[in-house]
Amino acid sequence: MTARATIGALFFVIGVFLVVFAFFATGLRSATPSAGTLSPGGPTVNWAGTAAGGGSLDESTCVEGVN
Known part of the structure; x- marks a missing residue:
């Protein structure tokens, strides 16, 4: 093959x-919706957020108001 x-x-x-x-990167954003509704009778949902869970x-x- 030539260089060209x-x-x-x-x-x-x-x-x-x-x-x-x-093509595949556009589908990655759809896994985490920007809005939704939670209710006791609703389906099971998963949350992929950035807030760290803690324990007391x-x-x-x-301590209230602290992440």
Whole structure:
């Protein structure tokens, strides 16, 4: 292969990769909806948030308003 054909093939492969990546990357955002409703009778849901869960031994060691 000539250098020109090699560079052309490289750009083609990179282009195909970028198109496939963009196609699948758009579906990644749909896994975490921006809004929803929770109710006792509703289906089971999962939450993928950024707030860290914490624990407290009892009510006396609990601090309100702190994550």
